[in-house]
């Protein structure tokens with residue numbers, strides 16, 4: 001809806017009304033058409049102001065309506081009618097003007113913004129482009145380079161930057177609508193052609209071809225395989241090279257392709273999935289809207305290695321005081337310096353003053369006594385963690401929440417070592433913890449809903465996408481990664497090279513394939529865990545690590561290369577070779593080829609040609625099957641939870657939605673058939689056997705992903 005009122009006798013005020021973000025639903029568009037007509041028809045009205053209810057201008061087109069039948073007046077003619085108006089129209093921008101919201105403002109003759117407003121054209125993040133003439137008006141207003149930046153990244157700008165770029169005419173910290181009303185009165189009757197952006201020529205640039213070529217390369221590099229950023233560049237190019245009307249036609253054509261694409265569906269699914277994970281629930285029935293989080297102001301981090309440092313930075317940047325504890329003298333000094341540097345860099349990026357004095361560094365636990373919440377990030381060693389939790393229980397004030405950043409150890413076991421197991425939860429951050437957006441909040445059998453609510457809220461305040469998951473080895477993300485990595489190892493045994501496997505998965509859209517990723521994070525990390533699990537241990541009789549363990553196929557290739565001291569980038573050699581220890585550029589290593597040939601010969605394995613399709617199917621379908629298993633067990637509550645974990649924690653390409661969304665796109669029946677096919681070929685690999693939930697879903701006709709949660713409720717008793 002939109003409401004019309006007349007203010008001070010001669011200014012028509014149109015207020016968009018569709019909380020919470022005044023999205024341009026059919027009713028809002030109809031409201032705008034009706035109220036603009038009214039303003040034009042009423043002779044007393046000399047100028048018009050458009051604003052949004054509740055101090056929010058407009059969040060753009062109604063994304064929810066994209067998947068249904070479009071009704072109501074179309075957006076584009078409505079926006080053109082505003083620009084063509086013979087009475088001046090002023091946009092009063094408060095809160096946000098995003099997507100279609102900014103396009104609406106660009107059709108107005110003047111734009112006045114509140115200092116705290118944010119503006120942008122984020123359509124690209126939804127797999128679209130600004131197709132209500134945004135791709136044609138913005139370059140005409142602010143130039144090609146700046147428009148390319150905003151349109152291809154979708155980033156939001158502050159009012160100050162918008163003013164500097166020339167997107168808005170005036171910024172105020174007063175009541176924006178009042179300022180706009182006054183301004184509208186002052187411009188009544190003035191000529192408008194100079195204010196109609198569609199009439200502007202696109203500002204020329206030195207070498208347009210080179211500029212667009214460079215932009216195209218940049219977007220192709222940064223979002224491998226994503227089509228929307230490419231279309232955005234093409235649309236801006238049309239603005240730069242074609243008359244306005246023809247540019248609009250091109251914008252429309254490009255949008256038609258994007259609008260119905262699988263990528264747009266995936267990205268819009270991901271948008272809503274990120275919001276859905278905030279509505280968490282626990283098997284007990286406790287959920288996000290009924291549980292009050294505990295108040296948290298003072299925090300502590302124990303262990304200042306790779307993870308602890310990032311967590312201290314993220315907590316400090318979110319405004320919490322932190323007691324940072326590290327027992328190792330040298331580590332403490334290095335951590336202090338690293339944390340300070342990260343804070344300075346972060347503050348510079350955000351244009352704020354760095355916070356230092358809210359951190360207290362300590363060798364001992366004493367200063368932890370009066371904190372509200374502790375995050376433990378010591379070595380991944382259960383005995384050590386037990387000891388730390390016992391110390392914390394003795395020193396902390398009653399009611400302090402004890403969280404662990406373990407990558408996958410048993411939360412219940414750790415909780416059982418404390419007098420208050422209800423106050424123990426996992427807070428599993430991802431490296432680097434001040435950058436990566438994902439946080440898995442892991443509840444154990446006894447974790448209280450308030451403890452979970454507190455960790456979820458803390459994650460939100462730290463700018464994380466937090467997902468509540470159940471407790472099991474590896475939780476959701478790392479658990480699903482195991483069958484994926486196993487398949488990558490098995491493929492090497494059967495004839496593939498690390499490059500072949502990585503290339504297939506990088507072409508799918510991962511930033512790095514499993515071997516380049518393993519080189520980056522350190523191959524020895526998994527090796528140490530496997531040794532602790534008793535897997536990477538030679539058989540006393542043969543002296544070799546067995547290739548069958550507990551009745552299942554096991555590949556020791558990773559263990560064997562670690563035995564050679566090849567730990568990845570840090571040692572300059574791993575699955576690839578690097579020019580020096582710490583080097584970043586991975587090059588295929590002839591040593592690896594020789595090693596694999598010898599390994600295969602030793603074990604009587606005859607290498608075969610493996611094609612990329614097999615790599616994708618085996619790695620991804622094994623991971624997806626494990627995803628279904630976590631849903632079946634209730635460890636992940638919904639497919640959206642898994643998808644958000646994979647997109648934000650494991651760099652699953654966002655334009656493919658996430659593993660469970662991808663499974664839905666591929667078709668559950670196909671996934672099941674291919675898993676069965678591979679399981680027949682490899683009966684000693686249980687993770688290739690389709691799990692019960694997948695079979696059941698196929699048996700009932702493969703319902704679409706948004707119906708799985710409903711179906712799971714019914715099926716859970718039968719599974």
Ligand SMILES: CCCCCCCCCCCCC[C@H](O)CC(=O)SCCNC(=O)CCNC(=O)[C@H](O)C(C)(C)COP(=O)(O)OP(=O)(O)OC[C@H]1O[C@@H](n2cnc3c(N)ncnc32)[C@H](O)[C@@H]1OP(=O)(O)O
Nearest residue numbers: 023059060061062063064099100122130131132256259275
């Ligand atoms: C052959 C076929 C050819 C077809 C051609 C079709 C042509 C169609 C013509 C279209 C013309 C193009 C128009 C335009 O260019 C396209 C767009 O405008 S796309 C939308 C762009 N806008 C955005 O991307 C903004 C998205 N929203 C946000 O980023 C954030 O929500 C926010 C606005 C910054 C607010 O953040 P928060 O305060 O944190 O709040 P939440 O995020 O939790 O949101 C609260 C609530 O609101 C819902 N919501 C937000 N934005 C929208 C929206 N634009 N539409 C619908 N709903 C929205 C959000 O989902 C939350 O609700 P919940 O999910 O929790 O129920």
Ligand SMILES: NC(=O)c1ccc[n+]([C@@H]2O[C@H](COP(=O)([O-])OP(=O)(O)OC[C@H]3O[C@@H](n4cnc5c(N)ncnc54)[C@H](O)[C@@H]3O)[C@@H](O)[C@H]2O)c1
Nearest residue numbers: 303304305306307326327328331377378379380406407431
């Ligand atoms: N590195 C990753 O990518 C990653 C990702 C997610 C989770 N994790 C988990 O985070 C935890 C920490 O991992 P990391 O990579 O930061 O390890 P790390 O080896 O880099 O750091 C651990 C730090 O803990 C310190 N420490 C040991 N005992 C201590 C004690 N009693 N009190 C205080 N400090 C102590 C060590 O001196 C060291 O500085 C582990 O549980 C790990 O599984 C790691």
